[in-house]
Amino acid sequence: MVSVRKTLKFGTLAAIAVAVGVAFGTSGSDVASAAGHAYKERNAAMKSMGGAMKKLGAAVGAGNNADAAAAAKEIAAIADNIPAMFKVNAVPADSRAKPEIWTNMDDFNAKAAETAAAANKVASDAMGGSLASDPKAVVGSIGATCGGCHKVYRAEKS
Amino acid sequence: MRQTLRFLPILVLPALVLAGPVRAADAEHGAYVFASAGCASCHTVEKDGAFLAGGRELKTDFGSFFTPNITPDAETGIGGWSDEDFLRAMREGISPEGDHYYPTFPYTSYARMSDEDLLDLKAYLETVPAVRNEVRDHDLPFPFNIRMSMFGWKLLFFDGDRFEPDPTKSEAWNRGAYLVNGPGHCGECHSPRNILGVVDSERALSGNRNGPEGDAVPNITPGSDGIGEWSEDEIVAALEIGMLPDGDFLGGAMTDVIEENTGKLSDEDRRAIATYLTSLPPLASND
Numbered sequence: 001m002v003s004v005r006k007t008l009k010f011g012t013l014a015a016i017a018v019a020v021g022v023a024f025g026t027s028g029s030d031v032a033s034a035a036g037h038a039y040k041e042r043n044a045a046m047k048s049m050g051g052a053m054k055k056l057g058a059a060v061g062a063g064n065n066a067d068a069a070a071a072a073k074e075i076a077a078i079a080d081n082i083p084a085m086f087k088v089n090a091v092p093a094d095s096r097a098k099p100e101i102w103t104n105m106d107d108f109n110a111k112a113a114e115t116a117a118a119a120n121k122v123a124s125d126a127m128g129g130s131l132a133s134d135p136k137a138v139v140g141s142i143g144a145t146c147g148g149c150h151k152v153y154r155a156e157k158s
Numbered sequence: 159m160r161q162t163l164r165f166l167p168i169l170v171l172p173a174l175v176l177a178g179p180v181r182a183a184d185a186e187h188g189a190y191v192f193a194s195a196g197c198a199s200c201h202t203v204e205k206d207g208a209f210l211a212g213g214r215e216l217k218t219d220f221g222s223f224f225t226p227n228i229t230p231d232a233e234t235g236i237g238g239w240s241d242e243d244f245l246r247a248m249r250e251g252i253s254p255e256g257d258h259y260y261p262t263f264p265y266t267s268y269a270r271m272s273d274e275d276l277l278d279l280k281a282y283l284e285t286v287p288a289v290r291n292e293v294r295d296h297d298l299p300f301p302f303n304i305r306m307s308m309f310g311w312k313l314l315f316f317d318g319d320r321f322e323p324d325p326t327k328s329e330a331w332n333r334g335a336y337l338v339n340g341p342g343h344c345g346e347c348h349s350p351r352n353i354l355g356v357v358d359s360e361r362a363l364s365g366n367r368n369g370p371e372g373d374a375v376p377n378i379t380p381g382s383d384g385i386g387e388w389s390e391d392e393i394v395a396a397l398e399i400g401m402l403p404d405g406d407f408l409g410g411a412m413t414d415v416i417e418e419n420t421g422k423l424s425d426e427d428r429r430a431i432a433t434y435l436t437s438l439p440p441l442a443s444n445d
Binding site: 047049051054136139140143144146148149150151152154155156 | 404
């Protein structure tokens with residue numbers, strides 16, 4: 001019969017060993033995968049935003065207010081989510097995110113809010129039937145906020 | 159005094175008539191030339207700088223340059239410059255005192271510009287608010303701090319040629335070529351340079367891996383390394399609102415170019431730039 005004390009001692013040591021193993025053995029890849037996941041998520045979101053901008057341009061060109069509003073709302077939703085997506089300070093090799101994002105987080109988030117506001121305005125104009133007819137003017141009204149953020153917080157392609 | 163001044167035009171008129179027809183400089187057109195030449199972004203400190211009062215730091219491989227004050231302030235700006243002073247500065251890179259400018263100031267491109275454009279630009283500059291701002295000296299390590307050396311550099315590398323239209327090409331093409339190579343000075347960023355900072359004209363506009371602030375600048379010639387996949391409409395959209403074909407928006411240094419320069423051009427001029435760019439031979443990017 002194994003003594004309770006020995007079991008406890010062994011069990012505790014084993015638990016500690018496992019915990020340490022988890023902490024050191026997998027923590028690297030856990031952190032790495034959290035960073036990689038954050039990057040993938042925000043990268044995909046930005047690409048979707050680009051796609052929605054194109055859809056918006058096409059909708060305005062076709063005089064389709066409903067589609068324009070839908071595209072604008074999609075853009076606003078992504079922009080609203082930007083602060084959350086960039087919470088993790090993770091910059092894998094491919095990322096163009098500049099460190100200034102995390103040293104100037106208030107400004108960065110404010111810029112995301114500007115994009116959301118511009119997109120929401122386009123959506124409400126479209127729904128109210130007062131949207132401008134020039135696709136470039138409409139897309140540009142949101143695009144200016146995109147450029148404003150990319151100017152400061154996104155590195156050039158290398 | 160006022161009585162005398164009232165008669166001044168009458169006294170001056172015969173002189174003008176004898177001199178022959180002179181095109182008066184047009185400051186309103188000068189504002190347009192100003193946009194096409196993109197002066198605002200270099201000569202104004204970002205965010206809070208006084209308009210055109212200079213002092214903006216341009217970091218390069220040769221050290222840091224601080225842009226001059228080009229407001230009409232007589233002591234710290236360009237107030238009082240004659241037409242000849244201005245043309246010499248813009249086209250030959252020489253100051254009214256006879257000093258050579260560093261080609262960080264892109265007179266290497268502005269040299270292509272016409273007399274009319276330059277004098278209209280001067281007329282416009284005379285209308286902006288004069289700001290007293292004594293700009294500090296450039297911060298250049300030896301030997302780049304020897305301004306006199308620019309004499310040799312220019313002798314070897316500066317052609318100062320005016321733009322010559324190509325009669326075999328369309329008006330739009332020629333306008334685009336003028337804008338890109340002259341006031342637009344696109345090649346100053348978009349062309350590769352050698353170790354002496356000379357633009358490699360054979361590979362013009364094919365990008366620069368080591369551009370301003372050390373950032374890579376894209377290839378804007380046709381072809382797979384450049385903008386070969388882009389339609390003319392897409393080039394125009396990029397120049398007008400900064401939108402790329404995939405819906406992305408330009409950032410970095412191009413934001414200023416879109417906001418202050420190409421975004422303010424006429425649609426016709428943007429189209430002319432696209433016509434010119436799409437006609438260039440496709441060049442591979444440098445590595």
